[in-house]
Amino acid sequence: MKKQSRLSHVRNIGVAAHVDAGKTTLTERILFYTGASYKIGEVHDGAAHMDYLAEEQRHGITITAAVTKAPWRDHLLQIIDTPGHVDFTIEVERAMRVLDGCVLVLDGVRGVESQTETVWRQRSRFQLPALAFVNKMDRPGADYRRALAAIRQRLAIEPIAITYPLPEQGCVVDLIDRTRIGFVGEQGETLVCEPCPAPLWDDLADLRESLYLAAAELDESLADSVLAGEIPQPRALRAALRRGVLRGRFCLCFGGSALRNVGVQPLMDGIVDYLPAPLDRPPAVATTPAGEPVPVAMVTDGPLAALAFKVQLWEGRRHVFARLYRGVLRPGQTIAFATPSGAIQREQVARLFDVDAGKKTRIEQARAGEIVLLAGLRHAATGDTLCDPDQLVCLERIDTRAPVLGLAIEPAAGTDEEKLLEVLDKVQQEDPTLRVEEDPETGQRLIRGMGELHLQIVLERIEREFGVRVRSGRPAVATRETIRRAASAQVLFAPPPNPDRRQLDLMARVGLEVSPLTRGAGEPIGWEATIVPAGAELSAAQRAAVEQSLRATLAAGPLLAAPVEDVRVGLREIELFGPGSTPEALAAAAAKALRQALEAADPVAMYPVMRVEVVIPEGNLGTVLGDLQARHALIGGTERSGDMVALHAEAPLEVLLGYTTTLRSLTQGRGHFSMEFARFDRA
Numbered sequence: 001m002k003k004q005s006r007l008s009h010v011r012n013i014g015v016a017a018h019v020d021a022g023k024t025t026l027t028e029r030i031l032f033y034t035g036a037s038y039k040i041g042e043v044h045d046g047a048a049h050m051d052y053l054a055e056e057q058r059h060g061i062t063i064t065a066a067v068t069k070a071p072w073r074d075h076l077l078q079i080i081d082t083p084g085h086v087d088f089t090i091e092v093e094r095a096m097r098v099l100d101g102c103v104l105v106l107d108g109v110r111g112v113e114s115q116t117e118t119v120w121r122q123r124s125r126f127q128l129p130a131l132a133f134v135n136k137m138d139r140p141g142a143d144y145r146r147a148l149a150a151i152r153q154r155l156a157i158e159p160i161a162i163t164y165p166l167p168e169q170g171c172v173v174d175l176i177d178r179t180r181i182g183f184v185g186e187q188g189e190t191l192v193c194e195p196c197p198a199p200l201w202d203d204l205a206d207l208r209e210s211l212y213l214a215a216a217e218l219d220e221s222l223a224d225s226v227l228a229g230e231i232p233q234p235r236a237l238r239a240a241l242r243r244g245v246l247r248g249r250f251c252l253c254f255g256g257s258a259l260r261n262v263g264v265q266p267l268m269d270g271i272v273d274y275l276p277a278p279l280d281r282p283p284a285v286a287t288t289p290a291g292e293p294v295p296v297a298m299v300t301d302g303p304l305a306a307l308a309f310k311v312q313l314w315e316g317r318r319h320v321f322a323r324l325y326r327g328v329l330r331p332g333q334t335i336a337f338a339t340p341s342g343a344i345q346r347e348q349v350a351r352l353f354d355v356d357a358g359k360k361t362r363i364e365q366a367r368a369g370e371i372v373l374l375a376g377l378r379h380a381a382t383g384d385t386l387c388d389p390d391q392l393v394c395l396e397r398i399d400t401r402a403p404v405l406g407l408a409i410e411p412a413a414g415t416d417e418e419k420l421l422e423v424l425d426k427v428q429q430e431d432p433t434l435r436v437e438e439d440p441e442t443g444q445r446l447i448r449g450m451g452e453l454h455l456q457i458v459l460e461r462i463e464r465e466f467g468v469r470v471r472s473g474r475p476a477v478a479t480r481e482t483i484r485r486a487a488s489a490q491v492l493f494a495p496p497p498n499p500d501r502r503q504l505d506l507m508a509r510v511g512l513e514v515s516p517l518t519r520g521a522g523e524p525i526g527w528e529a530t531i532v533p534a535g536a537e538l539s540a541a542q543r544a545a546v547e548q549s550l551r552a553t554l555a556a557g558p559l560l561a562a563p564v565e566d567v568r569v570g571l572r573e574i575e576l577f578g579p580g581s582t583p584e585a586l587a588a589a590a591a592k593a594l595r596q597a598l599e600a601a602d603p604v605a606m607y608p609v610m611r612v613e614v615v616i617p618e619g620n621l622g623t624v625l626g627d628l629q630a631r632h633a634l635i636g637g638t639e640r641s642g643d644m645v646a647l648h649a650e651a652p653l654e655v656l657l658g659y660t661t662t663l664r665s666l667t668q669g670r671g672h673f674s675m676e677f678a679r680f681d682r683a
C-alpha cells in the first residue's frame, strides 16, 4: 500500500449524476473489483456498502458523500460517491471542492437529465477533468450514440467514446486496443479479451475517427500518422487523450451496465489512465490573513494547509473530513484556522483515520493530496482551512445556498425540549444547509432546509439516531423582500429630551436613498455621503457601525421581517455632532433612516421559484400540462426521448410541495420530476 500511496499514483475522484443513474451501483462494483469489499451490496436490497446510513438504505438513495479507498493497477483510487438528489447538493459541492477528477454517470435511456446538468456545472466551476460512464445500457430503449449526442448538446463538451457497450452480449469494444472485452464469472470479475471482429469494428468507424482526431489535436506526430491513414499506437493515443482530459478539452466516454457487471473495469482503467493525480492539478489559491492571494502547491515539505470539507458525528463523536493541500499532519499536532468572522482558533488534532465508507482505520500521518478523517477538533467547521499556527492561509470557502423551506417542530414529549436543542445543534454541525431558528412572532422552533426530502431525512435522523420523537407542522417556504421604486429618508437621532452640551455626541444625522436593482444583483452600499461639518471625516469605527447597522436592517425587511434583496443603499449625507457622533448614535440614525426609506419604497414579498423538469409518458402530457398550468407554472418547452417527454418549467416552490405524489397518480407511477432553486421572485 505504501507504494500505492505515492502521490502520482493517487486518484481522488467523485462519482456524480442525476438521482438513480446508478452511481452507488457502479461504486459497489469498483470496490468489489479492487478487492476493497468482498461482496457487492445492491442498492435495491438496502445493502450497498457506500449507502451505510439507515435513511440511505430505507430510501434507496445516497445522502452523504462517502469516502472509500480502493487499490487498482498499483494506484490508489479515493472515491467519493455523491448524492444525486438536489436537496443534498451541498454534498456534491463540497466533494467537488476536494476532488481532482470526476466520473459522471448517465442513464443510457434518459441520457443527460436536469441534475446531470447541475452537477456538470458544479464540476465546471472547479474545472475538474471528467470521464462519463453511460450506464444502464441493458435497459430497453438505451442508446449510446444518443447519450453522446446529449453530452455534446446539453453539457457543451465533445464526447469521445473509448468503449462501446454491447450489454446483450455481456461485453464492450475497446476502441483504442481494438478488442472485444467480455465480463464473465458470477460478478463479471474475469475479463476475456479477443480481437474485435471486422463487421463490428467497421460499424464503429465514426466513433474511432472522432477519437483519433481528438488525440491528433494534442500531438503533432499523431496528427501526421492519422492523416496518413495509419492506426495510431495505443500508448501514444492514451498519452494524448490524457493531456486533453486534463485541459478539459473533451469528455472521454465509457459505456456499460453496472448492474449486469458490464464495462466497469475499462472505466477503472480510464480513471488511472486519464484522470489527474493531485500533482497534475493547478495549485490551489488561498489568501493570507492580509487578503493577499497565494498559490498553495501540493507538496509535503511546506506548512500545513488542509480544507475541512465535512463534519460528521461518528459513534456520537465529532469528526472532521479534511483534504490536505500542503504539508503533513500527525496526531497531536496543533492547528489554527480563521473562522468566517475572521477570529483565529487553535486546536489539537487527537487522532487521524483512513476512511472506507462506514469504517475507519487509525493512521500515524497524512500528507498533501490525501483525504483523511480527524478526531479531536471541537470547533473546526466545513470550509475552514487548517494550518500551521504561524503560517495562516485561507482556501476558498465552500458555498452553501440559503434554505428555501421551513418546518416548525417540537418534541412530542415536553421533557425532551433540552435534548432536542442539543440534537439540533449536532445535526446542524454536520449539515451546513440546515438552519435552526425561532419564529420571532410565534416563538416556534423552525428548521430550514433545501427541500421536502432534506427536512424529512433530518426528522427521521432525529428520531432514529438520537431517539427524540418530534411533531412537525406543515412545510412553509422561505421569503424575501425587495422594493419597487426608489425612495429616500433623513433621520436625526437625538437622545430625549433637551440634550445638554455634554450629550451632543449622542446625536447623529443620516440621509440615504434606496433604489431597486435587477434580480440577483445583491445589496451594495454606496458611500458617496457628504460629511457635515465640512472637513470632518468618519473614523473606521464610525464607518463600521453604519455599515453593520445597514446590513442588520436589510436582514429583516419592513413587510415580513424577511431578508431584503436586490436593493442599493446610497448614503447621501452624514452629520456629526459635538466632538464627533458616537458609533452607536450613527448606527441608530442609519437604521432608522433605512427603515423609513424601505417603507416608502413600495416593498414587496418574494418567494422561491424553482426550475422543474418533469419526465412523463407521452400519453400523460395533456393531463400533466393542465395540472402544471393550474399551479401557475411557466412552461419552457418539451423534449421527446423514446415514448417519454421531458417538460421544462418554472413554478413557485409553494405549489410544488407534495407534487411527487400528485405526479405519481397522474402518470400511474411512471412520471418523475426534479427541481432546483432558480431565484426568489414576486408572486
Ligand SMILES: Nc1nc2c(ncn2[C@@H]2O[C@H](COP(=O)(O)OP(=O)(O)OP(=O)(O)O)[C@@H](O)[C@H]2O)c(=O)[nH]1
Binding pocket: 017, 018, 019, 020, 021, 022, 023, 024, 025, 026, 043, 044, 060, 061, 062, 063, 082, 083, 084, 085, 135, 136, 137, 138, 139, 256, 257, 258, 259, 260
Ligand atoms: N437495469 C439497470 N438498472 C440499474 C443499473 N445500475 C443501477 N441500476 C438500478 O437503478 C437504481 C438506482 O441505482 P443507484 O445505484 O442507487 O443510483 P444512484 O445514482 O446511486 O442513486 P442516488 O444515490 O439516489 O442518487 C437501483 O434500483 C439499481 O439497481 C444498470 O446498469 N441497469
